[in-house]
Amino acid sequence: MDDGRIAGAATARYARKKEAILAAATAILNRQGVRGMTLADVAARVGLITTSVTYYYRKKDDLAAACFLRGLERFDAMITQAAVQPDPPSRLKTFIDLYLDLNRRVRLGEATPLTSFTEIKALKEPLRSSVSQAFNDLFRRVRGFFEGEGFEHLEKRERNARTHLLMEQVFWSGTWLRRYDLDDYDRVRDKMYDILVGGLAAPGRLWSPAALPDPTPVSPDGLEWRETFLVAATRLINQRGYRGASVEDISAALNVTKGSFYHHHDDKDALVVECFQRTFAVIRKSQVDARAGQGTSWDQVSAATAALVAYQLSDHGPLLRASSMGALPTDIRHEMAEGYGRGSERFAAMISDGIADGSIRPVDPMIAAHMINSMLNAAAALGAWVPGVERDEAAGLFARPLMMGLFTA
Template identity: 75%
Template sequence: MSSMDDGRIGGAATARYARKKETILAAATAILNRQGVRGMTLADVAAQVGLNTTSVTYYYRKKDDLAAACFMRGLERFEAMVEEAAAQASPADRIVKFLDLYLELHRNVRLGQATPLTSFAEVKALKEPLRGSVVEAFNNLFRRVRGFFDDPSLAHLDKRQRNARAHLLMEQVFWSGRWLRRYDVEDYGRVRDRMGDILLNGLPAAGRNWAPQALPDPTPTSLDGLEWRETFLVAATRLINQRGYRGASVEEISAALNVTKGSFYHHHDDKDALVAECFERTFTVTRRSQLDARDLDADCWTQLVSTAAGLTSYQLSEHGPLLRASSLGALPEPLRGDMADGYMRGWQRFASIISDGIADGSIRPIDPSIAAHMINSMLNAAASLPIWVPGLERDEAAELFARPLLTGVLG
């Protein structure tokens, strides 16, 4: 056999190896997105691609190796989009191009022409040193997105403000994957235009300013003498937000709450019941804030900024944060559907306030549905804002994070 034949055989084997590796990554990403790091198994991935578990370990020795590879591949895809967007001439052009590239990729995934996009919700569930490597890559991506705002026209923005805006923009893109399925892919161009318009120009009609009014504390009050339950749910929410639904075990939750595992099960049938109660508490806080804002003797723009500012600040309060929506995907049906309906009711209430504001002239004509999704995304992301803005005080959060979304990220 000639050396040329050897090269062809070697090249074919390398190509087959690469194709199989991509197939495994695609299957693993879909399972990872549904079940999280702890819920994904090599056996599940192997079954999905028609291999046995031993064959998968030829490519990835351990489950965490495969999960980390899924995260890194996802970051590589975002890095390519960010690099192309960063080449645009102005901050506004960079933001719109980033949205355009993401929506085009999401469209191709929906059409089966591209592999699933990776959710980064469970990066913290990885073990070290893999977690550190993925987090470092994510931080590098974050710095590239922050570079969108490096421009002489934005000299008025300091590093903290650019950090907050970069976090806001990235979370708008990540979160949109949760609601884009409600749109046909033929509508994605319109979605891009509406999202870009809101990010760049905000929601207020001419002459309206950022002047949120203080609202009552929306923390649920105990009617049955069980004041400890609020403390219990806040602590559980914080741990689940930090570790993810599957990353936070009953043992860890019990330890964080300073109760025994037996005591935990005395109060909750299982972890799903606890998570459902944490979600219900989140819905109650959101609903109370929205209704209190709606009762203000003020136009709908003022009502909107008041509840958005209040809930953003609440995330950093002693009663915060609210439970992140990323835990929804790991819940079993029909519980997942019930909790998703709870989120949708909050979204609908924001959309209604915006619609009424367009009618009363205090909010300019924008898409209420998309704007409400974007406000939900901002509130969801506010819980992790202190990671990107170290030393952040509660009374700074609304100005730093809610105001840019509602009035425009370049202002």
């Protein structure tokens, strides 16, 4: 074998091993976050020793950053393919189709796992800025779906809000697509597309959600401090991720000692569970209050979604993002997933009632409910993409496009 063929074979082996490391690291990163991933775990998954992994990536953050960048490259390729379509609806449908096809191949074991981007902020500098810039570049490319002829009526902040909404619908769909068999994916694609383009409102319905009472849980007498405690903890966990927010960080944010923290909670898992339970209580209260109001089911769904998006930007917001479930122990994670499931089923029931009374289009109620939940989750980060957004305008910017259609004026 000549030197060129030897070098080529060595290069191919290097590339294959690097891809195997990235695939293993992505699976661990998605489940355990940047803080929870170790080079030793990645090495064990691909049958190497830790020092062999450092030959490819010197530090854990280097490997995590490479996982994020590879994930962004995959999404960028989908956007590039979608962009050649002749009109915005066609680009949107192609984007969804490409994503679902990739998700299908991942589930079949034919493609490496998709990267979750929720923990980019857990990277250390300068890698955090580098990966964030790459994410922003992808965001601008997706924003092109809402630019050009026919979109002159949208201001930049409206385009940003709709771009954030669309991207999160795709990113978060991975959490509920597992409920569907692969044979159902074509139908899921069509139903997602139908909702994104047509919204939920039946013809002639307007976006004018009624105000609802404050859904903040009422603390028992003498325990009012717990609300402040849970709000501060929720904000920190949303910002840094479950593993990125240490007990020391949470205690410091609450201005209490570590000993005081453990006086009130057995461990961090117990605190996260309480934050989730508070989140479920807020969602449930808004849904119950909306159903108790006057008007059609469309009015009720509009009121609940508007109230919850606004709540994310309130003094008592945001709600705990669903991504925090991934790092919990299996039994606790299952219990929290059931809590989210009940919220989705409640939205699905309201939508079904709306289809029956004619106030909501004949959409798939369960898929629509999952998409509403994705939107509510994403609303926690709305301020990052629409700087200066006020609470009283959040629902119009973010909930309305999902409820009325992404391309509506």
